Amino acid sequence: MDTLQERWARLAPHAELVTPAGRGPFPTVVLFHGCGGVRAHIHAYARAAAAAGWAALVVDSFAARGWSRRLAQFVVCTGLIFRGRRRAGDVLAALLGARRMPIVDPGRLVVAGWSHGAWAIMDLWAQPLARRGEVRLADADRGSLDGVIGGFLAYPYVGIASTSGAGRPWPRPLRLLSIVPRRDHMASVRRHLRALSAAVAAGSEVSIWSVDATHAFDEPGLAHRLFTYDEDLGAEAIRRFQAFLRSL
Numbered sequence: 001m002d003t004l005q006e007r008w009a010r011l012a013p014h015a016e017l018v019t020p021a022g023r024g025p026f027p028t029v030v031l032f033h034g035c036g037g038v039r040a041h042i043h044a045y046a047r048a049a050a051a052a053g054w055a056a057l058v059v060d061s062f063a064a065r066g067w068s069r070r071l072a073q074f075v076v077c078t079g080l081i082f083r084g085r086r087r088a089g090d091v092l093a094a095l096l097g098a099r100r101m102p103i104v105d106p107g108r109l110v111v112a113g114w115s116h117g118a119w120a121i122m123d124l125w126a127q128p129l130a131r132r133g134e135v136r137l138a139d140a141d142r143g144s145l146d147g148v149i150g151g152f153l154a155y156p157y158v159g160i161a162s163t164s165g166a167g168r169p170w171p172r173p174l175r176l177l178s179i180v181p182r183r184d185h186m187a188s189v190r191r192h193l194r195a196l197s198a199a200v201a202a203g204s205e206v207s208i209w210s211v212d213a214t215h216a217f218d219e220p221g222l223a224h225r226l227f228t229y230d231e232d233l234g235a236e237a238i239r240r241f242q243a244f245l246r247s248l
Contacts (some may be wrong), residue, residue, distance in 0.1 A: 007093035026055040027108035032117030035077040084119035118156030158195035169201035
């Protein structure tokens with residue numbers, strides 16, 4: 001079982017930092033991809049963050065483990081391995097790594113996740129972080145969520161094995177913007193709202209964009225009945241992400 005430092009040491013070579021012009025330190029958003037890996041739309045969001053004056057740290061959880069996109073599609077997207085609570089350790093370790101970067105303002109951090117990445121964020125916030133071994137980290141009780149002022153959740157996975165899916169209150173609040181597609185085959189709108197109620201019960205300020213779209217609608221190149229790219233709605237999602245950062 002990794003320590004926080006060991007986990008960050010694995011992730012760091014596969015984390016890309018995008019910064020705005022200037023010397024910093026900058027408020028920073030840490031981005032966690034979906035089960036398809038780091039795709040073009042994740043980089044588009046990172047560039048949008050930089051345009052809004054934020055640094056963006058894109059963390060590739062799969063490259064850090066030597067997993068190809070094809071492998072991840074078979075074993076991660078199907079839920080066989082690397083579920084949200086396990087990946088939550090990546091989120092906690094990446095926050096540790098971000099705080100140590102001189103260009104990052106450790107008091108103004110945001111976590112952003114797409115599908116599987118949003119699942120990991122929600123599962124992390126659902127944990128008390130009071131004992132060793134939580135989120136599969138030997139020293140999880142030493143982890144810190146200090147300085148995290150917001151979370152962006154794009155069509156989070158909230159189905160079977162999601163800690164928040166049961167609606168159990170989180171131990172701590174977080175200001176959130178969540179995108180809820182009304183044609184998400186992985187979860188109904190009611191299921192999304194039930195999961196988000198876990199954040200509301202903790203005192204979180206939660207904003208929801210309910211959109212007539214499928215899961216992963218903001219990812220260019222998808223043209224399937226269950227996953228369909230919508231260029232206009234994808235652009236609107238990036239605009240709302242950018243506006244959320246500017247509001248913090």
